[in-house]
Amino acid sequence: MSLSVTTWYLEQTSRADLAPVQGPPPEQGVRIARSEVPSPEFSRFLYTAVGGDVTWTDRLSWPYTRWAEYLGRPGVETWVAYERGTPAGFIELEAGPDGSVEIVYFGLLPAFRGRRIGGLLLSYGIERAWDLAERWPGQAPTKRVWVHTCSKDGRHAMANYQRRGFRLYDTTVAEEPDVPAPGPWPGAGPRTAGAAAGE
Template identity: 30%
Template sequence: MSVPDGYYDVPPGKIAAVVTSLEMLAPPVLPPDPADDWTLRRVAHPDADWYRDLYARIGREWLWSQRLRMSDAELAATIRAHGVEITTLEHDGGDEALLELDFRKANECELVLFGVTSKLIGTGAGRLLMNHALRRAWAQPLTRLWVHTCSFDHPRALAFYQRSGFRPYRRQIEIAPDPRLDGTLPRDVARHVPLIG
């Protein structure tokens, strides 16, 4: 589809992000794991309330909202599906990271969700979690691992994925309801995305 150059109004109540999809077609050389008192833990049967709490704590500043809008049944079916793996990172007695890998498509894996809470950004916890994700994914007979990020995410997210070995292959515009306007997220989060409406 060809779209003429220029500016386009985003409908009232909506937000628009530039989404970059990245892929990896072979296992990368991994940097050393950072050392700290973090523990990675696979969550075999994630509870919907536990998942929503962690998802919101990690993602509210980046306007993560899709999973918050799901019913308990929809969310449970998604995160407990055969071929979906959820991992967290424990720190100071609490869960502070979320990694979701989806192996349901033959020979592929999607890194669906990846993030750490604000208190762990810049500590090396993200590198530990990514190293784990890459080891776990490439332990399977994959030909492709992929992820997407958007312009609402942490400003260093795209560069982090590229340093981890992912290469961009697609760019899209995503238009969605602003989750701050319907009460899904508080109105005072994500100040880097002005609230209009």
């Protein structure tokens, strides 16, 4: 069984394109830090915990060595948002040889969505994409930041990118296998009063 998937490609071509956002209040205890030591275990945790309910499946088959090789490449960065010490989401950047930086993955764990963390993390990640070359000697200065999202992603993804100043430059439609969302484990997701009561 297949599914028709629309993919949208968006870009910024100037640092001035970034529209900043006001994040959550300081008392919420949100901070963002780069995961500087490549860790396949941690990155795979973030990937499955964030992407499990929006059908991120392309890396599920990666062995440890492939994760390690990818994360150790120059110009690949993972920035993690924490709320009072707990990982809430991440943004992964990958620099290209032509001065482009792709936002490869971005998202929040389900329990942290809708709390003004996403806009803050995305804005911060875009800023880090624009200054990425400063942290990687020999890397070409960033000329373009781009991202793609699709109809399988979260329903607010496209609007969030556009609010941060991204412009649509291409759209494709393709048939893909209809794969159920794997989740980090069966039944994972935000807890509700009903769920806690066994409803």
